[in-house]
Amino acid sequence: MKILNVELGDRSYPIYIGSGVLEDAKIITSHIKTKIICIVSNTTVSQLYLENLKNLLDDYQVIEAIIDDGEEFKNYDSLNYIYTKLLENQCNRDTTILALGGGVVGDIAGYAAASFLRGIPFVQIPTTLLAQVDSSVGGKTGINHLLGKNMIGAFYQPQAVVIDLNVLKTLDNRQISAGLAEVIKYGLIWDEDFFKYLEVNIENLKQLDFDHLEHVIYRSCEIKAKVVSEDEKESGIRAILNLGHTFGHAIENCLGYGEWLHGEAVGCGMVLAAKMSLTQAWLSESEFDRVKDLIFRANLPIEKPKIDYENFIGAMKLDKKNKDKEIYLVLQQGIGKAIVTNKYSSSALDDVIKS
Amino acid sequence: MKILNVELGDRSYPIYIGSGVLEDAKIITSHIKTKIICIVSNTTVSQLYLENLKNLLDDYQVIEAIIDDGEEFKNYDSLNYIYTKLLENQCNRDTTILALGGGVVGDIAGYAAASFLRGIPFVQIPTTLLAQVDSSVGGKTGINHLLGKNMIGAFYQPQAVVIDLNVLKTLDNRQISAGLAEVIKYGLIWDEDFFKYLEVNIENLKQLDFDHLEHVIYRSCEIKAKVVSEDEKESGIRAILNLGHTFGHAIENCLGYGEWLHGEAVGCGMVLAAKMSLTQAWLSESEFDRVKDLIFRANLPIEKPKIDYENFIGAMKLDKKNKDKEIYLVLQQGIGKAIVTNKYSSSALDDVIKS
Known part of the structure; x- marks a missing residue:
């Protein structure tokens, strides 16, 4: 223990x-x-x-x-x-x-x-x-x-x-995969080595190997605890824990809660956030492929479900991170680092939502 | 200001x-x-x-x-x-x-x-x-x-x-009196001099003399702020601010909210709490009379409304101060001091409720 x-x-x-x-x-x-x-x-x-x-x-x-x-x-x-x-x-x-x-x-x-x-x-x-x-x-x-x-x-x-x-x-496989979405998130926002570990061991995790799982749960909680300790009430850095969630919540909201599991929506949301980061040149093509690939190997959806643009952007506007009616996104800066920002091309966002 | x-x-x-x-x-x-x-x-x-x-x-x-x-x-x-x-x-x-x-x-x-x-x-x-x-x-x-x-x-x-x-x-007179109930409470739980001041000036307050009111509001807020600063989340001393409220809430609950104003129920509740303190010899007859008298002069009810015993005690059992199904009361120890306690005669409580 x-x-x-x-x-x-x-x-x-x-x-x-x-x-x-x-x-x-x-x-x-x-x-x-x-x-x-x-x-x-x-x-x-x-x-x-x-x-x-x-x-x-x-x-x-x-x-x-x-x-x-x-x-x-x-x-x-x-x-x-x-x-x-x-x-x-x-x-x-x-x-x-x-x-x-x-x-x-x-x-x-x-x-x-x-x-x-x-x-x-x-x-x-x-x-x-x-x-x-x-x-x-x-x-x-x-x-x-x-x-x-x-x-x-x-x-x-x-x-x-x-x-x-x-x-x-x-748990069934879908629920394990949904949990792995949040695990992958910690690698993406905080710890490139952890991300690499997941790339190597994703099959062991899907097969519920307890040694690997214990390590991964511990490290995930450790990263989350570190971020929360620095910013308990989300006035700053804690918002990076929301990577994939602005898109993910919009997916859940538009499809109806329960249609996709939360982790599935976050998994897909992280691909969309990575796509945005790619358009801003904060993520290289090869890094983007690694992100998409690991999320795919975790059996999570990587394609946005078909949702009307207005509905989707309307749902994103409800996000708690937003200020002055502007949509703030958590985006990657390479693998292992994330920022919360409204400094992105809004036409790029439109393209990602319409893709 | x-x-x-x-x-x-x-x-x-x-x-x-x-x-x-x-x-x-x-x-x-x-x-x-x-x-x-x-x-x-x-x-x-x-x-x-x-x-x-x-x-x-x-x-x-x-x-x-x-x-x-x-x-x-x-x-x-x-x-x-x-x-x-x-x-x-x-x-x-x-x-x-x-x-x-x-x-x-x-x-x-x-x-x-x-x-x-x-x-x-x-x-x-x-x-x-x-x-x-x-x-x-x-x-x-x-x-x-x-x-x-x-x-x-x-x-x-x-x-x-x-x-x-x-x-x-x-505000109408009833609402002014309801506010005065809480003002009197601060004298009773914390400051005998303030209680004496109220005894002298109650008529000025009822007539909305602003000089007296400003002093009284300031002093009330000051006492409350002092108590709250010491115990923000009511794990201890803050509960003395509840003087009269265990009885008062039960009155409101049993009569139906809105029948009596909250301050009226608290005024009457403070008389009942004083009566309990009298039975425990923590308040003298003359002190009890002074409490009842001031509450009466503030145009607040001093007689408990007719409420079935079981209903009344049932409502008191819902109080947030209670522990282990025992009713905790805020009682006077003289004028200007209060304690939270379950060390009282339960037959005395029955008598007070049935009075």
Whole structure:
């Protein structure tokens, strides 16, 4: 097992990474100082792990809030369902929320924790690769609004993140690939050597080789933790973690949430961002090919789905990074470095969107 | 004009107090660093002050979100109405929310600011005495849930609070008295001399003598700012600001929100808390009489409305201060000092509730 600390002053917390860590009660309970636990999960994940988890928590009063499975349920109705469960059970600040699931569960459970009684503690147990390397780390919580993804939320840090590799065995290939999209992102924005490592080992990762996976999850969390430590509330550098997301969110928004997995949209979005970087001569042809190639080998889509231009650009205009109605993009400067900028040719952007 | 600084590290902010401060554009605009302003107000207050305020803000793009007037509208529907206005206008983090109204508007607008895009700046312009001395200061924001008051929210500090005494002229007597309840509270929990000052000057305050009011608002904000600076997120001493509120919230909850004004419920709640303190011999008979007397002279109710015991105690059990299903109360230890405790005779509590 590896332990990584996210350094955020009095909001610092550890990430435990290893196979079987979810069977060790002490890892979880050492971070629960309350008498009541509310486990938030979804209908799919709860069937796999809820009973085992509850067996570890004999000493607590345990409440469950099981929401429907899918991005389309990351909304106020699901959030309110959690609030209602908490209130019906007369829960007060002496309650810890345990988020057991993928990114949707983590985001919504984290936001429930941030907003219930103006904040109660929570622990993340991410059960998808994407959640393990990305959404469970860094404190971004929230829900979707009818008019845009992740528009409502809070920066709110967990007490701990517990990552068990074993849970990856129950994921299908599409979900593994979706997680690999975010892994590739860390190479692209921060660490060329890591990108090379992924080029060499992508097949091992797709086949769930635990040694390679543990390294890759650790390094992904480490890069994310480093960026988040420097800029917790995204006033600057943290925005580079959004590589591929401006395009990706627009794809998800236009196709309808759930049609493509988030990681699939981000994978394709990173190809589009690389294409933009190529037009600005910040990425060479051969670098662009390497980016596209690795994303393709991770079984992620590299071609933009057919979407009407006006719809697509309209969705991009909703992005949280934008200022003064201008679209800000995260673009590559070579492999291993990214910048957030509005200094690009807008006709090039039009071409990429229309391609 | 007086200026008071709330000391909270990088979340510190000034409170401006004076008559006519709302006519000085610079006071407000010096705290707005964004190009877009969303004014949140209600149907009553907006008719009085919205046009004047907008005239001061010529250099900005101004959006309005006007919610219905009343505690019963401090809910998710009103909050979502604000989100929708912001999203329809493609607002991003380059937007400041201006809360123009009483406690309901301030709480809901502040929570919209806390949660929209995970946080945008906001400025408070409280237009009731109660909001000026209490809810606009300290960063408690939120909405009610069907199952309890203020159950959903965030600790989120404004950029500034702008308190104009002139707005008090349009309030009716009931609302002035409701504000005086919170003013009296500061004397009771923190400052016996201030309590004596109120005993002497209560008539001047009811008649809106501006010199006395300015002093009283300043001192109230000063005490609140001091307590909040010591314990921003209510893990300890901040809870004494809840004097009268455990009973008061139960009254509001059982009668239906809006039946009594919040300040009226708190006034009566402080009498009930004093009665409890009397039973524990922490308050003498004569001190109890002084408390009841001042609350009475402020035209606040001192008799508990008829409410079924089970309903009342059930509502008290929802209080956020409670731990391990035990009701924690804020009680007096003489005049000018308060404690949060579960060490009281529960039969005495039953007697007080049944009285």
